[in-house]
Amino acid sequence: WTGLHGGADLLAAISVAQQLDQLCVVVTNQPASSDRWHDGVAFFATDSSVPNLRFPDWETLPYDAFSPHQDIISERLSTLQNLRTAKRGVLTVPVSTLMQRVPPVSYLDGACFELACGARFDVANQRLALESAGYQCVETVTERGQYAVRGALMDIYPMGAPLPVRIDLFDDEIDTLRTFDPDSQRTVERIERLDLLPAKEFPFDDAAVAHFRDGWHNTFNVDVRRCSVYQDVSSNIVPNGIEYYLSLFFPELGSLFDYLPNDVLVITEPNIESAAQHHLAEVNVRYQSLRHDIERPILPPDDLFLNFDQLMRGLKAPARIRLNSDY
Numbered sequence: 108w109t110g111l112h113g114g115a116d117l118l119a120a121i122s123v124a125q126q127l128d129q130l131c132v133v134v135t136n137q138p139a140s141s142d143r144w145h146d147g148v149a150f151f152a153t154d155s156s157v158p159n160l161r162f163p164d165w166e167t168l169p170y171d172a173f174s175p176h177q178d179i180i181s182e183r184l185s186t187l188q189n190l191r192t193a194k195r196g197v198l199t200v201p202v203s204t205l206m207q208r209v210p211p212v213s214y215l216d217g218a219c220f221e222l223a224c225g226a227r228f229d230v231a232n233q234r235l236a237l238e239s240a241g242y243q244c245v246e247t248v249t250e251r252g253q254y255a256v257r258g259a260l261m262d263i264y265p266m267g268a269p270l271p272v273r274i275d276l277f278d279d280e281i282d283t284l285r286t287f288d289p290d291s292q293r294t295v296e297r298i299e300r301l302d303l304l305p306a307k308e309f310p311f312d313d314a315a316v317a318h319f320r321d322g323w324h325n326t327f328n329v330d331v332r333r334c335s336v337y338q339d340v341s342s343n344i345v346p347n348g349i350e351y352y353l354s355l356f357f358p359e360l361g362s363l364f365d366y367l368p369n370d371v372l373v374i375t376e377p378n379i380e381s382a383a384q385h386h387l388a389e390v391n392v393r394y395q396s397l398r399h400d401i402e403r404p405i406l407p408p409d410d411l412f413l414n415f416d417q418l419m420r421g422l423k424a425p426a427r428i429r430l431n432s433d434y
Contacts, residue, residue, distance in 0.1 A: 108430050116430050117147035120374050124157050124197050130368050131197050134375045136382040138164040138201040148197045158196030162186045164204045169393045170405050172348040181251045184304045185267030188215055190366040202379050203386040206413045208360035210308050218305035228281045241306030249289055252306035266304040309356040316340055322355035327404040334402055354410045362413055364421040373427045383418055
């Protein structure tokens with residue numbers, strides 16, 4: 108498609124998405140363009156007939172010793188869960204984020220669970236389940252991925268949810284589920300059921316920690332006593348930047364392509380190929396400059412990112428529209 112100026116590319120793509128009973132994936136050349144498309148879908152598709160999904164970037168540099176904000180992780184996990192049943196709509200993703208390896212589809216199968224009014228509820232077992240899913244126990248929940256227990260009440264701020272939920276117990280059953288404002292602690296509304304996503308993009312139970320430790324020993328030839336990341340994980344502490352060790356928690360990682368339907372329509376911005384190659388070059392530069400740190404060894408790029416050929420194969424499999432392309 109050529110000659111689309113201003114917001115014409117948004118309008119044209121969304122008009123197609125409204126007519127199709129299939130998912131449209133918009134791949135942008137920069138993370139900032141993803142916000143433009145996400146806002147554009149909300150503007151043009153005012154009747155909510157087109158589900159508006161986004162798979163955001165972590166907003167960290169490759170191999171950073173910083174973790175993404177919990178709100179970003181929340182939206183990513185929510186999108187992955189929604190993609191498993193998505194039949195139509197628009198998904199927006201930057202090409203650099205599309206190249207990131209993600210948890211396998213099977214991870215969400217075992218890490219998601221449901222709570223409903225009237226269901227049996229054992230506080231001790233539920234705490235173990237939440238901690239295995241990466242939730243943090245606090246006195247008062249203020250952000251996603253936290254929970255608090257006070258007598259016959261349990262507060263949970265689920266990933267992917269707009270508000271935290273208060274669980275009122277009657278003996279060993281759930282009496283009521285209520286969303287509430289985390290600032291005022293006042294009830295917003297009652298709900299009948301609650302779907303809980305994991306708090307992290309990786310498991311953090313005993314089996315996952317053991318898998319991480321084995322993977323570390325098989326990958327790095329370093330003194331683990333000097334490696335804070337290894338020591339923290341072994342002590343059941345989630346260190347900053349652990350996301351760049353994702354492959355050590357799984358036998359094999361997946362990609363966003365694994366979550367997409369077979370009949371997906373891909374819409375790409377101009378210069379996707381050059382943007383992907385530039386991103387891989389930046390990743391490699393970061394890897395070469397940081398790989399010799401014996402106290403914080405890092406994984407090779409192929410363990411965490413798709414290479415250029417793998418990306419191109421994923422983009423060529425479904426139908427594809429190139430926007431304002433010269434060829």
